[in-house]
Amino acid sequence: MPDPVTGKARNQAAVTRERVQRLRRIRKVLPADIRRIPAGCWLALVVLAEVLLALAVRVPSLFAPEIRGGASERLWVLDIVALSLVPIVVFAAIQLNRQRQRERAQASESSGYIEKLMRTSREWLWAVDHNGTITFSSPMCGPLIGYTPSELVGSPIGLVLDPADLAAALKSQPVVEDESSFNGLVLVCRHRDGSRVLMEVTGHTVYGAEGTGKGFEGTARALDSPSPSDRAAERIRERVTALVSGQGIVTAFQPIRCLRSGTVIGAEALSRFPTSDGTTTEAWFMQAASIGMEAEMELLALRTALHTAAALPRGIFVAINLSPGVCLDPRVLESISQGTIHPSGLVLEVTERQKVDDYGQLLSALAPLRSSGVRVAIDDAGAGFASMQHIVQLKPDLIKLDRTIIRDIDSDRSHRALGAAIVGFAAETAALLVAEGIETAAELDAVTTLGMTAGQGYFLGRPSLEPVDWALWQDTTQPGSVF
Template sequence: MLSLELGSALPILLPLLFGLEPWGGREVPARVSTLASILLLPVVLHAAWRLVRQQHRDRIEAFTTASLMDTVLSTTRGWLWAVGADGRFTFSSRASQELLGYEPSDLVGRPCSVIIDVADLKAARKSDAGAGEKGLLLSARHRGGRRLSVEVVGRRRFDREGRGAGFEGIARPLDISTAESPEAQEISDRLDHLLTTRTLITAFQPIRDLGSGEIVGAEALTRFVTSPFRSPDDWFDEADSIGRGPELEFLALETALLAAVELPTHLYIGLNLSPAACLDPRLRDVVRDSGLKPGRIVVELTERSAVADYARLAAALAPLRSAGLRIAIDDVGAGFSSMRHILRISPELIKLDRTIVAGIDNNPNQRALCAAMVSFSSQIGASLVAEGIETHAELATVAELGVNAGQGYLLGRPSVLPADWDHWGQRNRSSTSGNDESHDT
């Protein structure tokens, strides 16, 4: 309608405005031309006004739609994805970080087989996704190698000519109530028993200042004493696979804080937590009720999952950090501990992974990387801790390169015995010969 009004009026009005003949040079009385201008001008102005208003409304609608889409992409637990006809990802929302450990840029352009094998698709089961939608229950592969159950709802994409152009959809972590597999139920039963009996204990491993040799901290390591026997990693990975990871983490956290009361008061305590657990509102209450000063607590961010929203994580940890709690980035050199990750977290401690420390005395590339990390950590005001020191040559090398502190069997084995912890209170240059009296668990 707007275009019709403008199309009718402008061919007459514009020539009049510019002193031209609107009727192809045919003679028309001046009064007629003037009258036509007067009559048509309001029509043109009204049409132009309506056009401007419509464009304004269109811009508002487009902005609102874009904002809503950004909100959906930022807040939904579902991972939005699209693959082309060649089976390669053409789009990935930010939720891929939390669900699968991949940033969107890590997936776009790569084949979907990095996430789902052909065998997994063949083994997929149909599910009722609700609202009349039909989905698939299948196993996906996390970047860290573990398997996780997801529900996928998707549809086929078509190009302008109606030809198949791939698929698009959403993948959601499979809630335990939805997981019907006997394996998931077995894992859930084991966790229920563990949470009821609380059959786990904490071992502490000393951390030494490499300049003085004194023990300055201790990392809390969870040990499971229930059957069937599984390594700590297996317990936590299984809990994560059915969406119950935070439950197990908080049981381990409360157990560690309770045991930490027996440690010498000058030691800090390193506690391993995932980003998901750090976002849990229970964390502040658990730290407050522990009776330990926040200045003695160091949260070591584990590599089990990536950080999906750094701003949200920073906001959740801000009150605790203001009270004195410190953050360490664990396993630097492995998992998700990239330089970008470190910069976004701004930790007080950086822990070099054993893969960098092992054999560093014979590997110039590892020494170069360690030296770079010494300089980097100094520039950002963080202390550098070398993990997994097991030989005197490794100890001498990292100390010579300027690493602040160290941890490993050579410097002290993990122990569950308070009698061993008491010895750590002696502020002296304890032996690093590997012949101390602490007990490995």
């Protein structure tokens, strides 16, 4: 038999739910303006009505004895009616107060559950507005990318994610029924220490009352490196193998300009994946590295860039990215010697994709390349400790200052001070300094005033896959003037 106490509690809960549902049905019938009136105001109106009723009954009788004498029995009846409303009002007030206490307790409990969920979940909840400014971040951003929510909120999304990568991933995503949502985008986020974190991002567009987009919100989770036995590793291996064997990489070039004259002095080779499914370029390389196929992927990108660079204007240098581990591969020198670009026109940008355990070994691998005329650049300088270690140990011919330093360098004193310090360092070491990610005229003026030699960014020229765009640089090239 059911426990009578438990049964009673269950019945009370059912009655409470029924009352709440009845009240909700009543509220739905009422006009919207009336529904917005708080319950406490309705209770006050009932009390006021009772007071007015009592006054309406007793006040005339105080000043008109003939009324009091002739209708005393009716007045006592009205008094009883008025007094009978008192316990009803008191009971309603008590019930209302209890209901509010229960609602507050439930709200507090729900809030606690949500906060606990956000702290323990591996999902990072985020939101950005239409300007690309982060408006919300759950605490999971700390373990994932090293920032606290207070540091992220109000900052541009470019602090942790390249907007160009996101745009490319969205463009390459398969068509879905709901065009306002995106699912399973594989992106690379920047950790606070300068390292990269592979993420799977899901979200949707947030619309305002007028139907226009207000921004985006969604979740992101880190993609753990799969073990060789994982099915995820097998899928990645199949995708990477198919891409490498099918030569599924094309090369876009972005101009590098002399800041004094505005002329084109070089171009960076940027790999693109036309058959991508929402996976960004850097994410492809990170996935290839997770299954030990980074060398195959990077060597394909290198050979493709060297072959495609034959269509560039003569006299400008070509910068190609390579990770430190792949620089040790003897096939790099073989690919360069077989390419269409003379080694003296080639710059190898050493990236931060891997930690360098033995700089002596890396220097030995770069020595024959440098002897043939190849120059060495350090990419993303200032983004983390690894890039500064590369600069000190490798003594590069070219230093590319990271876009996180260039952003707002015209208004941010710390960015300007760091930029000025690296300008001095580059001058002392006779290295060409390139400011990456210049996107506004103010940033261009600031880096030029600081004395930086060259620049790269959307404001100076976007990456292009089209030879007709590269041909336009012919009239603005300045071979050998600054590098």
